[in-house]
Amino acid sequence: MKRFSELISAIEITNKTNAKIEALVQYFTHAADKDKLWLIALFTGKRPPRPVKSSLMKQWCAELTELPEWLFLESYSTVGDLGETIALLLPQPTHHIEKSLDAWMQELIQLKSKTESEKKAYVLNAWSGLNVQERLLFNKLIGGSFRIGVSKKTLVNALAKLTNMDANQLMHSIIGNWDINSITFDELLLGTHINYDNSKPYPFCLAYALEKELNQLGDVNDWQVEYKWDGIRGQIVKRNGELFIWSRGEELVTQQFPELVEVFETWQYNFVIDGEIIAIKDSSVLLFNDLQKRLNRKNISKKLLEEVPVGFYAYDILEFENKDIREKSLVERRKKLSLIFKQNTAKNIQLSETVAVTNWNALHEIRENSRSVNSEGLMLKQKHSPYHTGRKKGDWWKWKVDPLTIDAVMIYAQKGSGRRSSKYTDYTFAVKKDDGLVTVAKAYSGLTDAEITEISRWVNKNAIEKFGPVRTVKAELVFEIAFEGIALSNRHKSGVALRFPRIKRWRKDKTINDIDTIESVKDLIYANSNNNEL
Amino acid sequence: MIKFTKKGIYCIPGKFYLDPWLPVEYAIISHGHADHARWGMKHYLCHTHTKNILKHRISDDILVETLGYNEPKTINGVRVSFHPAGHIIGSAQIRLEHKGKVVVFTGDYKVKDDYITTPFESVKCHEFITESTFGLPIYKWLPEKVLQQQLHDWILQNKANNRTSVLFGYSLGKAQRIMKLVEGLDEILVHNAIYHSNNAIESSGIVLPKTTRLDGYFNKADVQNKIIIMPPGLLGSKMLTRVPNAATAICSGWMQVRGNRRWRGVDAGFAVSDHADWDGLLQAVKESEAEKVYVTHGSQATFTKYLNKIGIKAQEVITEYGDNELEAAEAKKEAIT
Numbered sequence: 001m002k003r004f005s006e007l008i009s010a011i012e013i014t015n016k017t018n019a020k021i022e023a024l025v026q027y028f029t030h031a032a033d034k035d036k037l038w039l040i041a042l043f044t045g046k047r048p049p050r051p052v053k054s055s056l057m058k059q060w061c062a063e064l065t066e067l068p069e070w071l072f073l074e075s076y077s078t079v080g081d082l083g084e085t086i087a088l089l090l091p092q093p094t095h096h097i098e099k100s101l102d103a104w105m106q107e108l109i110q111l112k113s114k115t116e117s118e119k120k121a122y123v124l125n126a127w128s129g130l131n132v133q134e135r136l137l138f139n140k141l142i143g144g145s146f147r148i149g150v151s152k153k154t155l156v157n158a159l160a161k162l163t164n165m166d167a168n169q170l171m172h173s174i175i176g177n178w179d180i181n182s183i184t185f186d187e188l189l190l191g192t193h194i195n196y197d198n199s200k201p202y203p204f205c206l207a208y209a210l211e212k213e214l215n216q217l218g219d220v221n222d223w224q225v226e227y228k229w230d231g232i233r234g235q236i237v238k239r240n241g242e243l244f245i246w247s248r249g250e251e252l253v254t255q256q257f258p259e260l261v262e263v264f265e266t267w268q269y270n271f272v273i274d275g276e277i278i279a280i281k282d283s284s285v286l287l288f289n290d291l292q293k294r295l296n297r298k299n300i301s302k303k304l305l306e307e308v309p310v311g312f313y314a315y316d317i318l319e320f321e322n323k324d325i326r327e328k329s330l331v332e333r334r335k336k337l338s339l340i341f342k343q344n345t346a347k348n349i350q351l352s353e354t355v356a357v358t359n360w361n362a363l364h365e366i367r368e369n370s371r372s373v374n375s376e377g378l379m380l381k382q383k384h385s386p387y388h389t390g391r392k393k394g395d396w397w398k399w400k401v402d403p404l405t406i407d408a409v410m411i412y413a414q415k416g417s418g419r420r421s422s423k424y425t426d427y428t429f430a431v432k433k434d435d436g437l438v439t440v441a442k443a444y445s446g447l448t449d450a451e452i453t454e455i456s457r458w459v460n461k462n463a464i465e466k467f468g469p470v471r472t473v474k475a476e477l478v479f480e481i482a483f484e485g486i487a488l489s490n491r492h493k494s495g496v497a498l499r500f501p502r503i504k505r506w507r508k509d510k511t512i513n514d515i516d517t518i519e520s521v522k523d524l525i526y527a528n529s530n531n532n533e534l
Numbered sequence: 535m536i537k538f539t540k541k542g543i544y545c546i547p548g549k550f551y552l553d554p555w556l557p558v559e560y561a562i563i564s565h566g567h568a569d570h571a572r573w574g575m576k577h578y579l580c581h582t583h584t585k586n587i588l589k590h591r592i593s594d595d596i597l598v599e600t601l602g603y604n605e606p607k608t609i610n611g612v613r614v615s616f617h618p619a620g621h622i623i624g625s626a627q628i629r630l631e632h633k634g635k636v637v638v639f640t641g642d643y644k645v646k647d648d649y650i651t652t653p654f655e656s657v658k659c660h661e662f663i664t665e666s667t668f669g670l671p672i673y674k675w676l677p678e679k680v681l682q683q684q685l686h687d688w689i690l691q692n693k694a695n696n697r698t699s700v701l702f703g704y705s706l707g708k709a710q711r712i713m714k715l716v717e718g719l720d721e722i723l724v725h726n727a728i729y730h731s732n733n734a735i736e737s738s739g740i741v742l743p744k745t746t747r748l749d750g751y752f753n754k755a756d757v758q759n760k761i762i763i764m765p766p767g768l769l770g771s772k773m774l775t776r777v778p779n780a781a782t783a784i785c786s787g788w789m790q791v792r793g794n795r796r797w798r799g800v801d802a803g804f805a806v807s808d809h810a811d812w813d814g815l816l817q818a819v820k821e822s823e824a825e826k827v828y829v830t831h832g833s834q835a836t837f838t839k840y841l842n843k844i845g846i847k848a849q850e851v852i853t854e855y856g857d858n859e860l861e862a863a864e865a866k867k868e869a870i871t
Contacts, residue, residue, distance in 0.1 A: 012795070012796060013795055013801060013803070014799075015799055068843065071836070071840060075671055075672045078672065079672060081792070084792055085672065088674070088791075136792075421791070422788070422794040423797065466835035466836075467836070
């Protein structure tokens with residue numbers, strides 16, 4: 001495990017993607033075949049089921065260290081990671097065990113069916129034979145996320161650098177069905193278990209934010225206008241009876257959206273379609289926050305499938321009946337796309353509607369009202385343009401609505417996870433209601449590291465609680481909160497729900513006397529929306 | 535005998551303060567760090583080895599009296615003496631005795647020997663005022679030999695990869711500790727702020743590991759593959775970007791936790807601390823045999839609660855020690871000089 005431990009140390013300490021890739025390349029150059037395969041399995045969600053429950057590990061750690069539970073929890077909330085907390089709390093090792101990653105994994109697979117006392121004996125022996133870093137890794141091998149910022153894409157980029165192979169093909173290879181005991185590292189990379197010809201995606205065409213006046217774009221009739229939907233871009237690849245869904249980050253996400261697969265599989269024609277994966281329920285688009293609940297999950301429960309159903313709005317077509325048609329004009333491609341939708345229908349899969357306009361001026365109002373359909377603005381696409389590779393200026397423009405903003409005061413702060421586990425990075429904000437305050441949003445992005453450090457220091461000094469992960473703080477720091485939409489909601493105590501709230505800036509110039517009231521927040525609803533319920 | 539006031543810890547019969555944070559008539563100082571030794575006191579009393587540090591940090595014209603370790607002095611009927619705290623050179627626990635009652639104020643301390651600071655000596659007392667910077671059981675320091683090995687391995691690996699090792703630590707205390715840990719491996723270059731701290735320490739007759747002052751306009755070739763020590767304020771500075779192939783590391787107890795190591799964007803983090811770890815705090819409290827423990831800066835809520843649970847009467851005290859803002863301000867000042 002020494003090499004694996006060195007790899008993780010090298011990866012976790014840096015936030016530079018290139019350094020991570022370099023460390024992975026080093027590992028793939030020197031590690032044993034099976035260890036390499038395990039590394040890929042661990043970072044692509046192909047790990048074996050957890051052999052020991054985390055509650056048992058916690059209990060055994062408490063027994064060994066004789067620490068009271070509250071102190072264990074206090075340590076946990078400082079560290080922010082259970083596996084790491086246990087690794088730090090355990091007594092010094094008494095001996096040293098060195099085994100390959102493969103040996104550890106094989107043993108852990110065996111462990112699954114053992115009795116509780118056998119499991120305990122095994123885990124305790126391992127703990128007493130590993131140093132702090134190795135113990136942490138051992139705990140992570142049992143279960144839990146490594147939280148070191150290695151995505152499938154990072155892994156694939158390292159493999160591509162190692163082999164000079166096509167990254168998308170490697171992505172399909174490692175995501176595809178393979179079994180660690182019946183494949184070699186080389187076979188896996190060469191993709192002997194997959195047919196890449198069937199999954200191969202195209203690079204996405206990306207739009208720039210509109211940077212000129214509308215009338216500078218020329219004749220309005222040369223432009224196709226659509227709503228800009230706030231989901232994740234996806235490419236549906238259907239060839240020779242196989243179906244794949246690629247995300248814009250060039251990850252294969254097919255398994256995450258069973259309801260899309262189920263429908264597309266039955267559709268007529270072979271095609272590659274570009275569109276937006278969105279959460280959609282009873283024919284209206286849900287918040288991106290809702291869609292987020294569906295992303296990056298290994299298993300999707302039936303409950304979640306019902307709660308957040310996923311749909312697809314098709315924008316464009318890149319390949320039709322195995323023929324690349326990206327060079328054809330948008331108008332022609334749109335005809336092909338319409339043909340597919342004429343032959344096939346599904347409630348949750350729709351052709352993205354175009355907005356009919358006869359003059360540029362009319363567009364302003366449509367854009368301003370785009371919030372009323374839970375869209376985040378408009379897309380303008382040159383009708384004669386090809387489907388470009390990557391980001392190209394001139395033919396595709398995005399024209400988003402300006403975010404709404406309010407001033408709110410911070411009332412709770414919570415520590416982040418991973419790199420941010422030492423700082424208070426997640427805040428809850430409130431506005432005035434009668435004589436008191438009411439929570440309106442939780443947000444965590446938008447501040448610089450220096451600001452987060454300053455706020456963390458302030459939280460430490462001004463926290464009302466002394467224990468636990470969440471700190472109630474003096475209502476004093478005021479922030480400008482930006483968000484994409486707002487609606488009445490009876491699920492929230494404040495009576496309103498904000499869409500994609502984030503911190504725009506820290507208003508050091510303002511005090512709690514300057515923040516918004518719940519009435520002034522609600523006024524935004526009537527000014528911006530047609531529907532009152534989310 | 536003791537009162538916790540807005541200005542600091544006050545000895546009623548002695549009419550003096552211990553490490554006050556506002557200007558007073560007579561201040562007894564545990565050690566030279568900025569959050570314990572502040573400006574504006576009419577009289578300072580500190581350990582012999584702290585005197586020149588105070589003058590260097592505060593001002594040359596302050597009035598400073600000194601005592602060695604275990605050398606008592608009576609002030610208004612209170613017997614005052616200093617005892618090694620093992621925190622940094624010149625650091626002392628302050629023992630006060632009045633009418634048979636003994637109070638000990640630790641300032642900052644560590645119980646393990648670092649081979650450069652006079653090692654901690656436990657002092658029995660009735661009331662023990664302890665710090666609690668690392669008062670959680672996740673903080674357990676590695677033995678000095680192991681830390682030394684880790685640092686050596688890291689530096690040698692850097693050298694092998696044609697990289698310059700840059701270690702970050704406060705100019706007073708941590709820097710000298712690092713110098714001792716890496717002594718003999720290669721030429722050690724120190725930032726100006728550390729160079730001045732070293733001078734202040736050496737002017738009391740202490741011998742430190744040999745170092746070279748890092749000139750602000752250094753030649754890249756002169757520093758390549760060597761060891762550089764800088765104050766943390768220089769992280770992300772222009773000066774750092776001029777170091778060829780720098781491999782950076784922070785030396786601090788906070789580096790024990792992965793999230794902290796990753797937050798700072800350095801290449802490595804070593805949990806090298808001049809404060810007592812969890813076991814060290816417990817050891818010091820137990821060996822003091824105090825009837826009552828007052829817990830100051832750090833994890834005071836947790837440590838106090840734990841002491842009470844194991845049957846040691848303890849109470850939290852709010853002080854202005856361990857103030858990161860002061861350290862940050864100091865670091866900024868160092869970054870400029």
